[in-house]
Amino acid sequence: MTSTIRELATQILALCTHLEQTCNEADIPPPSLSADTRSSFWSNSEIEATRSTAIGLLEELTVLIQGPQEFLHEFVASHWDHGALYAFLHSQLLEYIASSGRASIEDLESQSGIPADKLVRILGLLRCRRIVDEPEKGVYTLTAVSEELVKDSDSRACLEFQYVLPAR
Structure with a gap:
């Protein structure tokens, strides 16, 4: 049975209210x-x-809200996000930002050797997924998500293993 927007929203609100109450208690x-x-x-x-x-x-x-076209676009776009995450991890930029706390696009370009225009696109995808933050234009910091990758090397290794670039 297909639910309506209102029915789904009502169920979600009830669950979130329950979560909040349980967390408070x-x-x-x-x-x-x-x-x-x-x-x-x-x-x-x-x-x-x-x-x-x-x-x-x-x-x-x-x-339901997106509709079929946008759903399919989002489905395919996830591969771009995975590639951006792999490039970010492989370039050692995660460690660089973790050690410095924040880094400008120029610092990241110098550190990685990746041209700034490509880095902006990579970091833009990661920002959309809340893996990095951009508190001011061209300056990047970690989030709780990326900090998890810094502290949990097993999770990071698993992610890197699951997205291995094909040999050329």
Whole structure:
């Protein structure tokens, strides 16, 4: 049965309200993707089922609102995002930004040898996915997502393994 926008939104709101109440009662800090943010929200088993259900409904709502054309475009665009992440990880720019806290596009170009115009496109895709932030034009910082890649080398290795560039 296909749900309407209102039905999905109502279900999502109810689940998010429940998540917020559960987090308040269990003293779980709210999630944030800002740098230096820590929360057990993403790993707490008490709220895992509610989170998963809300995510599924959000995906259904997204497809319903986007329509078939935009859904298909987003489906294909994810490969660009994966390529951008791979290039970012492979170029050691993650470590560079982590060590300096913030870096200008000029610093990143000098560090990586990747032309600035290409870096802007790569970092733009990563910014859209909240992997990096651009607090001011041409200056990049990490987010909670990219900080996870810095501290969890196993996750990073898994990501790099899953997106291996084909040999030429």
